[in-house]
Amino acid sequence: MEQTSALGSFVRRNRGLVVVVLLLIALLIFGSFYSDRFRTTSNILNVFEQSTGLALVSLGQTLTILTGGIDMSVGSMISLLSLLTSGLIDGKANLVVPVAAGILVLGALIGAINGLGIVWLKVHPLIVTLGMGALLQGIALLYSLGPAGKVPPNFKFLAYGKVLGLPIAAVFAILLFIAVALFLRYVRLGRYIYAVGDDHTGARLMGLPRSRVIIFVYTMSGICCALTSIYLVSRFGVGQPYTGINYTLASITPVVVGGTLLAGGRGGVIGTLLGAYLISLINNVLNFMDVSTHYQLIAQGLIVIAAVSIYVDKRKRI
Amino acid sequence: MSDAVHLQGTEDESNSSKLKTIASRFGIHIFLVALIVMSGIISPAFLSANNISNMLLQAAPLGIVVIGQAFVIILRGLDLSVASVMATAAVIATGLSGVNADVPAIVGVSLAIGAATGLVNGLLVTKRDVSPFLATLATMIVLQGFRFAYTQGAPSGNVPPLFRVIGSETLYGIPYNLMLLAVIAVIFTVVLSRSRFGREVYITGGNPVTARLLGINADRVTIIGYVISGVLASIAGLVLSGYVGIVDNWVGRGFELDSIVAAVMGGIALTGGRGTIIGGLVGAAILIVVFNAVLLFGMPVQLQIIIKGLVIVMAAAFYVRRSN
Structure with missing residues (x-):
């Protein structure tokens, strides 16, 4: 295989990414032929903007999955944190910054507790984070059974504001993804994440700080949930105790579609970002085709099946 | 199961470690009894015939699902699609004219959908090497989509009276659905602990490589495990639809x-x-008792969820300690 071109080897190494990009292009072409309104810049920007919430939560999920774990508490965490965001700000403009900062810290803290629980109790991440998810959902419902609080009007700028014609939240998400991609590639801790996911025993034998890596990725997932929560409150104007309920499972789809193996050790965040765009774009195209949201669910499930069948995973754990 | 326990027992043990073995083997049973006694002391209403009958009624659907889940988990998998199968069965139960004559058709279609879902899960896991989490997640979403498309988001109609009887009525205080659970539990306990297939399930789940070396068709065993889970989930869905009487998605x-x-x-x-299976049913009983006690003690319903979260992690940590 020495003679294969650089492009050929790139394609082989990143088969998943190539498939996702091709699908994105195919959908864009199909949509453009299907509807004039699809082709408009405002619609494309709309798709871009709508992917932000899913992209942000999936970013943290990618990191936990890269270590061979999973974070099943993200949905409840987003529900609780978005509820607290609007509940604590409660329309007071001067509280926006301190509350937002507090929410980020709280997200990091909850994530760190997830990580500590996994390391100390030696219990499967699925179980620890499921437990945490139930705990957080209960707390969210204790705090409020319905939408709580409100945010000042200019808070909506985070979700709807534009800089140079581009939605700022979506641009922020891209920058964050690029930063994490560089981190994974060039920072030692980032490379450790792959090592831990590749082989738990091997990583420990080599003296890798497995515990530290695991606490780190769940903390990052918590921070990503906090960012998602702030974005969602900005978008909807209020937090609800069930805002995040669908995100737990939804956050896994872009990760898997983007080529990260559920067993850990392989994949990356750029695939996840493209995966989030793909899902957002598919839903948009189906909307234009007047396909009801019910069938959009079927499409999403079939995408997962197709994706996992493409990336055959020989080292499955859960 | 018993194999592992017997192996531990063959070593010479001091009395204290024997005590430990007993505690770890029956810890969860002791916990359940303690939970019931404590709840009874805190609130005498907990042990009233009415409340016990009520808890038993609620136990059956969960118990039936747990039996299927047990097969899949022993086979190193897990089945996230059971709730979707249950809801689909419930939608089908109310999808016809709501008379007893529909029962055979409803049961037939529901079980077929459950079996088909399990078959797809099993094929994805064995033939395509998809992780059980993702395979069952995907079928869950697809099934949910079909259900919503079928009902257009607003299912309606009535459950046939026979389902109401099985799901919510009792004979001398014993719910019919509990009898159904007992029958299913006995059948599958015998299958799991006495049959050749049951042995193959444990060996395949314990070590798929060994299973293959022993000439066991691990793929077939795994697929059957998922089919059992799907079929039991559809039965549980029918029972639950009879319990709640109305249907939603x-x-x-x-x-x-x-x-x-x-x-x-x-x-x-x-x-x-x-x-x-008995272990899984004890686990289900603990959940039901905890939920019931929280409500009975007048605590906010949200505490159910919080306590559930804590119990999950504690129980899992307990077993990790035990296996170390």
């Missing part, structure tokens, strides 16, 4: 996680190859 919501939690609490290890 989310009948059974939360059962996927509750059934996994019950199984893990009952000593069925997520790493596969270990656990019993």
Whole structure:
């Protein structure tokens, strides 16, 4: 295989990414032929903007999955944190910054507790984070059974504001993804994440700080949930105790579609970002085709099946 | 299951470690009894015939799902699609004219959908090497989509009277659905602990490589495990539809996680190859008792969820300590 071109080897190494990009292009072409309104810049920007919430939560999920774990508490965490965001700000403009900062810290803290629980109790991440998810959902419902609080009007700028014609939240998400991609590639801790996911025993034998890596990725997932929560409150104007309920499972789809193996050790965040765009774009195209949201669910499930069948995973754990 | 326990027992042990073995083997049973006694002391109403009958009524759907989940988890998998299968069965139960003459058709179609879902899960896991989590997640979403498309988001109609009787009525205080659970539990306990297939399930779950070396068709065993889970989930969905009487798109919501939690609490290890159906049912009973007690003590209903979260993690940590 020495003679294969650089492009050929790139394609082989990143088969998943190539498939996702091709699908994105195919959908864009199909949509453009299907509807004039699809082709408009405002619609494309709309798709871009709508992917932000899913992209942000999936970013943290990618990191936990890269270590061979999973974070099943993200949905409840987003529900609780978005509820607290609007509940604590409660329309007071001067509280926006301190509350937002507090929410980020709280997200990091909850994530760190997830990580500590996994390391100390030696219990499967699925179980620890499921437990945490139930705990957080209960707390969210204790705090409020319905939408709580409100945010000042200019808070909506985070979700709807534009800089140079581009939605700022979506641009922020891209920058964050690029930063994490560089981190994974060039920072030692980032490379450790792959090592831990590749082989738990091997990583420990080599003296890798497995515990530290695991606490780190769940903390990052918590921070990503906090960012998602702030974005969602900005978008909807209020937090609800069930805002995040669908995100737990939804956050896994872009990760898997983007080529990260559920067993850990392989994949990356750029695939996840493209995966989030793909899902957002598919839903948009189906909307234009007047396909009801019910069938959009079927499409999403079939995408997962197709994706996992493409990336055959020989080292499955859960 | 018993194999592992017997192996531990063959070593010479001092009395204290024997005590430990007893505590770890029956810890969850002792916990359940303690929970019931404590709840009875705190609130005498807990042990009233009415309340016990009520708890038993609620136990059957969860218990039936847990039995299927047990097979899948012992086979190193897990089945997230059970709740979706349950809701689909419930939608079908009310989809016809709501008379007893529909029962055979309803049961036939529901079980077929459950079996088909299990078959797809099993094929994805064995033939395509998809992780059980993702395979069952995907079928869950697809099935949910079909259900919503079929009902257009607003299912309606009535459950045939026979389902109402099975799902919500009692004979001398014993719910019919509990009798159904007992029959299913006995059948599958015999299958799991006495049959050749049951042995193959434990060996395949314990170590798929060994299974292959022993000439066991591990793929076939795994696929059958998922089919059992799908079929039992559809039965549980029918029973639950008879209990609630009305239908919505989310009948059974939360059962996927509750059934996994019950199984893990009952000593069925997520790493596969270990656990019993009785253990899983004890785990389910603990969940039902906790939920009931929280309500009966007048605590906010949200505490149910919080306590569930804590119990999940504690139980799992308990078993990790035990296996170390």
